[in-house]
Amino acid sequence: MAETGRAAVFLGPGKGYEIQEFEVPVPEPDGIVIKVSMGGICGSDLHIWRGDSPLFAAMAGNVAGHEMTGRVHRLGAKVKTDSLGRPLKEGDRVAYAYFYPCGRCYQCNKGEFAACPQKLLGMGPSISKFSGAYGEYYYLKPGGWVFKVPDAITDAMATPVNCALSQVTYGLQAAGLRYGDTVVVQGAGGLGLNAIAVAKEMGADAVIAIDGVPGRLALAKRFGADEVVDITQQATPMDRIAKVKALTGGRGGDVVVEVVGIPQAVSEGIQMVREGGTYLEIGNISFGRTAEIDPSQLVWGSKRIQGVVMYNPWVIPEALDFLVRTKDKYPHGDVVSHTFRLDDINDAFQNSEWLREGDATKVNRAAIVMA
Numbered sequence: 001m002a003e004t005g006r007a008a009v010f011l012g013p014g015k016g017y018e019i020q021e022f023e024v025p026v027p028e029p030d031g032i033v034i035k036v037s038m039g040g041i042c043g044s045d046l047h048i049w050r051g052d053s054p055l056f057a058a059m060a061g062n063v064a065g066h067e068m069t070g071r072v073h074r075l076g077a078k079v080k081t082d083s084l085g086r087p088l089k090e091g092d093r094v095a096y097a098y099f100y101p102c103g104r105c106y107q108c109n110k111g112e113f114a115a116c117p118q119k120l121l122g123m124g125p126s127i128s129k130f131s132g133a134y135g136e137y138y139y140l141k142p143g144g145w146v147f148k149v150p151d152a153i154t155d156a157m158a159t160p161v162n163c164a165l166s167q168v169t170y171g172l173q174a175a176g177l178r179y180g181d182t183v184v185v186q187g188a189g190g191l192g193l194n195a196i197a198v199a200k201e202m203g204a205d206a207v208i209a210i211d212g213v214p215g216r217l218a219l220a221k222r223f224g225a226d227e228v229v230d231i232t233q234q235a236t237p238m239d240r241i242a243k244v245k246a247l248t249g250g251r252g253g254d255v256v257v258e259v260v261g262i263p264q265a266v267s268e269g270i271q272m273v274r275e276g277g278t279y280l281e282i283g284n285i286s287f288g289r290t291a292e293i294d295p296s297q298l299v300w301g302s303k304r305i306q307g308v309v310m311y312n313p314w315v316i317p318e319a320l321d322f323l324v325r326t327k328d329k330y331p332h333g334d335v336v337s338h339t340f341r342l343d344d345i346n347d348a349f350q351n352s353e354w355l356r357e358g359d360a361t362k363v364n365r366a367a368i369v370m371a
Contacts, residue, residue: 007135013051065133
């Protein structure tokens with residue numbers, strides 16, 4: 001009898017998830033079946049859950065989620081090593097990318113894998129429905145990047161590696177962060193907290209975190225934020241801009257990072273960038289949602305906007321090394337504040353829905369535990 005496993009199938013925006021059972025695939029020669037240990041609920045998963053863009057309806061019928069870690073369950077016949085050439089066997093813990101650059105386009109030919117126009121096309125089902133984080137298994141297709149996870153890293157630490165941590169690591173490098181810079185982070189969720197710690201380790205002289213949830217602001221300080229701006233106290237955009245300017249000697253940040261995912265934050269954030277600085281846009285993934293900006297601020301301020309989605313392959317092993325190196329310095333395991341069983345995935349999303357509820361004190365970041 002064929003081996004089977006369970007997964008949460010997305011029914012569409014506003015409809016939630018349904019647990020269904022699927023056959024565990026026999027991997028292709030270059031494929032890997034992974035038994036998922038934990039799947040995280042990223043801010044982008046909440047955008048899909050809400051239906052913040054009409055295009056997210058296309059996710060219906062699939063196993064969603066992208067932030068995850070697990071153990072090798074079954075190796076394809078040709079797979080002997082991870083993507084760094086280290087021996088790989090069944091039972092090894094792994095972190096892996098969830099997108100698949102085509103390797104055959106203009107961007108891939110220039111080594112710009114994160115910019116591959118085709119990179120998301122491979123995320124859907126191929127030989128298996130296990131194509132997302134919210135299932136007991138995940139099928140890593142041929143060509144997918146996979147890296148062994150060091151024993152020193154817990155599952156809670158490893159789960160955000162292939163999204164939050166790798167994304168901000170790649171983004172801060174793309175933004176040109178330099179030693180001694182001041183960094184402003186709009187949003188202290190999963191990406192924001194990682195951005196704070198990574199910026200400090202990259203040599204930022206000061207990091208300012210902006211959020212409105214007390215628990216997140218407290219955690220931002222533990223992740224290395226030198227100053228926090230509470231949007232419940234600094235209630236208007238001009239208040240927050242003035243506060244950031246005051247904290248930076250009137251200049252603004254060398255790099256301002258948007259990881260809130262709200263278009264209205266963009267105009268505000270650009271005004272927090274110093275003349276000659278960079279605005280790093282990561283959070284707004286919902287197509288069709290717009291923000292009004294004054295482009296003269298970019299021209300007269302010699303400011304640059306750097307958009308970043310996904311990352312290049314070197315980032316995951318660097319992110320894993322970062323976790324090992326800083327595991328006693330920052331509370332990486334505390335980013336996941338609540339865990340839920342797969343059967344309770346709809347409760348997990350409801351309790352993570354701080355934008356709708358207006359109160360995120362219950363859950364900072366949730367994860368689904370498969371075991």
